[in-house]
Amino acid sequence: MPFPTLFQLAAKSVAQGIHNETILLDFPLSMEPSNAIVRELLELDGNNFKKLKVFKNQLSVSKLDLRRCKIDADAVRNLSNFNLVSLDFGRLTGLRDNFPGDPRDDGTLDIVSLLIQSTNFNSRRSIIHLGLSEDQEFIAGWEAEVSEFLPNLQSIDSSYKIFEERQFSNICSFFPNLLVLDISCALDISSLQGIRNLKNLQKLIMYYVYFDDITGYEELSELKNLKYLDVSGNDDSEDTNPIEDMLAAGVRMEALEFLDCSWTPVTEYELETFVKNHPSLKTVAAIHTACGHTTISGVKMLNMSSMSSLSESLEYALLTERSMLALRFIEDVFENLKTSRGNLVNSELRHITNAVLFMLRESFDKHTKVYTLKYYLESGLFEHELSISMFSTDIPDMIELFYNVLKKYALQCKWISYEGVTAELLFRMFEAAVNSVRPGISIPDRVLNFVFEKTVELVCQFPEHQTQGSGIIRQAVKWMSWKQILTMSGNVELLSKFVVLLKSN
Template identity: 75%
Template sequence: MPFPTLSQLAAESVAQGIHDETLSFDSPLDTKSSNVIVRELLKLDRNNFKKLEVYKNQLSATKINLRDCEIDAEAVRNLSNFNLVSLDFGELTQLKDNFPGDPWDVGTLDTVTLLIRSTDNHSRKSLFHLGLSAEQEFIAGWEAEVSEFFPNLQSIDISCKTFNERFQFSNFCDFFPNLLVLDISDARGLSSLQGIKNLKNLQKLTMHYVECDDINGYKELSELKNLKYLDVANATFNWEDTNPIGDMLAAGVRMEALEFLDCSWTSVTGNELETFTENHPSLKTVAAMCTACHHTTISGVKMLNMSSMSSLSESLEYALLTERNMLALQFIQDIFENLKTSGGNLVNAELRHITNAVLYVLRESFDEHTKFYTLDYYLESGLFEHELSISMFSTDIPDMMELFYNVFDRYDLTSCKTRTVRLIFQMFEATVNSVRPGILLPDRVLSFVLDKTVDLVYQFPEHRTYIQAILIIYQAEKWMSSEQILTMSGNFELIIKVSQFLCTVFYRVFLS
């Protein structure tokens, strides 16, 4: 799992400063740094696209991804200040009044005018990738004009589009014959992939939850002699409904250059997957997360599933890098369901692989929902107590505890936190109960447990939390060494905080 570089950390810091409006600078930044800063800025807040106007002279961005943003007409015009090679739009419905389609096509959007307004001559010549992932319908014939204005496009995302008489897939392929990358995920009305054979240079095809009405609709995939990456995974929990691997086998599809396959969240069977790999000898990696092929291994093929402990982190890394948070979360849940039946047979090193996979998600995911429920599954499993028993308070434990608490604290759904707070108390209880003669709580852990225990009681003042808190504090103080007592006596703020809490509790008990 890669650690962030110093340049990445610096870019994140600059993005945070721009977001908080605590940073100002006049000198233009280089393209690489600018792209990272813009990406981090938009992750911090989807409305930060407005700050691109403020810093248009300082940020030399060439890649802007607005998939999670609902931009306005002014933001569209501001994009022309950047020399772009990659541009992704998100929801566009709010721009229908600014870029109305033909009067006889009510509700359509003039995509061509929008793209012209958002780019200058340089961007129109250099634009390599264009993302138009939205359900908004465009004017008829938009693909013909866009192909003329952007002659060097080699990557297009048209996921969530509806294909019909006005917008036919075969026509689209005719207008963009030089594509290397295509995403048609969640396409509606796409009965066949007819016409895709014209994309002779296509190397990567993503089509989540795309099913042809007839298995013969897949046949032209065999004509793609340069296709190396195929993603036919499902994007929802209804994975039982789709089996594109079975359909491609029935259609006799052979893709001679295929090296990577993702069939996660589909109803593919182990036998079907083995047959598919036999038919595609160039396959090097198969992602089969959340399928019946959980533990399938195939000789010579790297499997992203639960077939080995080392593959857990690699699978999660892949899911997060491709922004598949729901897939990552379901995979985590499957891991812990599997742990209930096989946990007793796993050695410490294997259990540590699971902990490392969880830590990766908590540190790397930008989705707080994914982080929170990953933490919930982990603490519920009892693996933290196992880590305590074998680590003897190594340097990992304080970092883990602080990370766990921060993930819990940042989550904004109080109803979910009310249910999970017991697991945080359980973590603190396990920590103080692991102390015994010869093994003391490190000062950092001791202070952290006391401080956050009191905070949690005030946040969740149910009767049971008071009882838990008193027991935690008593157990922590019981095993304090004379040196720790001396050190703690200098932390006046914490002493006052804990003392006031205990006084409040005893006063309530006395009144009752």
């Protein structure tokens, strides 16, 4: 898992400052830092798209991902202030009144008018990627008009849409120069008929897209430049198996280098046969499948076949925004640990810890973060990490990171059930920390103070955990050094809380 670069950390810091309104940009930034800052800004809060208008003269944005934003008509028109090469929209349902479609076809949106008003002349000539994901019906014939004023489009994201009759074939006909096409989670596509027109297509993403019969895949054989194919699934159903169907349809993609068949009922025999039929394949993602431990000579496997593969698989799932797949994979990993942990050396177990830390530190879905941390704490790996590290310098950072992730989740959800779950995990973490102490190893002051302070706070908030909290305090006090005891004796306020807590048990 890559550690953030100084550039990335700086972008995060500036974005946080803009979000908190503690930084005032009074000079223009170049394209690269502008894109990085805006990306982080929108990750912090989807409503930060409003700040684009405030800083339109300072931010030279060329790439905008608005999928998490509920933009209004004013924000759409403000986009024309930027020279864009990549533009992703999110939900457009709320803009139907501002850009109404055909009155005879209720509920449609005039995407042509919206795109014209959101782009300037330079953008229309420069945009190479357009994202129109999320289900919103557009006016009939939009493909022909958009292809005329966005003539250089090379990538379209049309995922999560209900395709009207011939709409898929229209996209293939009017945008023949596409290099990338994403139709993931699309509904009402009976086949890939028309995709043969995309002679230059190199990447096709169609996870959770299934056809009624195998003929739906046949035209894939005509894509002579296709290098990347994602036919992964999104549930545990065994009714559809795209690898089996493509084998039955006799599909051959001579240039294919990357295949993702994760979360599908593919068998080891089917996968090996598919790889044999595609000798150019270099990488196969088979995450959360029956091929979790499969190795194929000459092919890099993204599964659980090795520790390095484990880290790369998790990173791949997260960076492709497949949070549920990442979570299922984490479940598989920890389930596998129940039987294989004794055969793994410390460095291999550390791979898993590093993967978890990567997920928690990056801007990924909060539910995925919390449940990953839950599996980690319940697996016993945290106790193992404490036992081998002897409270190394990164342990305090880990404890505070875990605490902040869980508390932030509880505050955002504001549901009693979730607060209870996070409280249990926090008490478990603190118990593990104090129980890992043994003769010759003392708890660092930073950890000790943090555990004391947060345990008291948690018991006040969750009195049903009073006995557990008292046990944590008693165990910590038991192993305190004289210096720590003398220091603690000066904290009268905290000591008084200890007395109340311990007397109640």
